Amino acid sequence: MTRIFSGIKPTGHLTLGNYLGAIRGWAEVDQYRAESVFSVVDLHALTVDHDPARVRRLSRQAATLLLAAGIDPERSVLFVQSHVDEHARLSYLLECVASDGEMRRMIQYKEKSVVEQARGGSVRLSLLTYPVLMAADILAYGADEVPVGDDQTQHVELTRDLAVRFNQRYGHTFVVPRATRPEVGARVMDLQDPTSKMGKSHESGAGIVYLLDDADVVRKKIMRAVTDSGSEVVFDREGRPGVSNLLEILAACEGGSPEGLSGAYESYGALKKDVAEAVVELLRPVRERHKALVADSGYVEGVLRGGAERARGMARPTVDAAYRAIGLLPAV
Numbered sequence: 271m272t273r274i275f276s277g278i279k280p281t282g283h284l285t286l287g288n289y290l291g292a293i294r295g296w297a298e299v300d301q302y303r304a305e306s307v308f309s310v311v312d313l314h315a316l317t318v319d320h321d322p323a324r325v326r327r328l329s330r331q332a333a334t335l336l337l338a339a340g341i342d343p344e345r346s347v348l349f350v351q352s353h354v355d356e357h358a359r360l361s362y363l364l365e366c367v368a369s370d371g372e373m374r375r376m377i378q379y380k381e382k383s384v385v386e387q388a389r390g391g392s393v394r395l396s397l398l399t400y401p402v403l404m405a406a407d408i409l410a411y412g413a414d415e416v417p418v419g420d421d422q423t424q425h426v427e428l429t430r431d432l433a434v435r436f437n438q439r440y441g442h443t444f445v446v447p448r449a450t451r452p453e454v455g456a457r458v459m460d461l462q463d464p465t466s467k468m469g470k471s472h473e474s475g476a477g478i479v480y481l482l483d484d485a486d487v488v489r490k491k492i493m494r495a496v497t498d499s500g501s502e503v504v505f506d507r508e509g510r511p512g513v514s515n516l517l518e519i520l521a522a523c524e525g526g527s528p529e530g531l532s533g534a535y536e537s538y539g540a541l542k543k544d545v546a547e548a549v550v551e552l553l554r555p556v557r558e559r560h561k562a563l564v565a566d567s568g569y570v571e572g573v574l575r576g577g578a579e580r581a582r583g584m585a586r587p588t589v590d591a592a593y594r595a596i597g598l599l600p601a602v
């Protein structure tokens with residue numbers, strides 16, 4: 271059976287981009303067709319300036335939202351990355367097959383290191399090595415597929431390269447995974463700056479729809495979305511990024527293609543209204559289930575405890591095999 275792995279970082283409140291690009295597919299499709307492992311990858315949240323109490327809070331919230339989105343712990347393994355030591359163990363071995371140069375070529379490193387410097391901080395070494403830890407997350411589970419949004423494809427490519435290189439040097443140890451992406455919604459853009467990706471760690475929230483925003487806040491953010499000059503509703507990501515983003519969000523909510531939907535609208539205002547209602551309806555059940563789960567924190571804890579146990583059992587044999595293959599003396 272196909273095995274999949276994917277994760278989400280507790281670096282901020284989860285967004286519509288996270289939901290459409292990743293989580294919805296995990297909950298509605300992936301876990302029914304494959305053996306699925308999903309993780310709140312909290313070690314990755316330490317790569318940038320962070321507040322410890324906030325990371326803890328966001329980790330619990332992310333796990334709760336994944337359950338609210340429909341991840342079924344009977345079907346899928348759901349756990350917090352730092353509860354399973356195998357990730358960090360394997361990451362070090364992969365650092366020994368990765369090169370400094372290939373890390374520096376990662377687009378996300380380039381983008382995020384600039385942000386950290388602009389904030390006046392130093393760039394943490396872990397921001398540079400973060401894609402290696404992500405490779406360890408994936409390879410430890412022998413995942414065949416990694417369902418992610420567009421921005422993660424380069425990291426999954428790196429994961430493939432590291433797996434192939436390790437296998438060639440030290441003997442077959444890892445499954446070589448591939449990224450999969452949703453047809454629409456793989457790159458939801460910021461509503462206030464539609465040339466950059468909607469990202470949960472971005473500072474200004476006006477262009478970001480959070481999964482836990484009230485319905486009225488969602489409506490307001492969408493009605494105030496930046497649109498393009500001209501008034502015709504056409505789908506053209508390059509020339510009309512604002513309107514195209516709205517069409518893509520609508521298509522992701524309601525089905526159909528963004529090009530097809532564009533013909534149905536004569537004005538930006540009418541389009542925004544429909545997008546707002548579609549997003550509110552899309553998120554309503556998630557928010558309602560989230561509320562119920564928050565009231566039952568013992569349940570979420572139990573899921574994470576069981577998930578970590580299952581995850582350890584899955585990852586351990588592969589990571590132990592990698593230890594042996596690379597030349598480390600087994601402990602007796």
Ligand code: ATP
Nearest residue numbers: 279281287291292418419456457458468469470471
């Ligand atoms: P950060 O700003 O901290 O990087 P993020 O919003 O990019 O946060 P991640 O935890 O890095 O979220 O990514 C979780 C998943 O959500 C990944 O599969 C990623 O590709 C996907 N994703 C993130 N942002 C978007 C987006 N704007 N559109 C579609 N998918 C997205």
Ligand code: MG
Nearest residue numbers: 279421469470
């Ligand atoms: Mg990201």
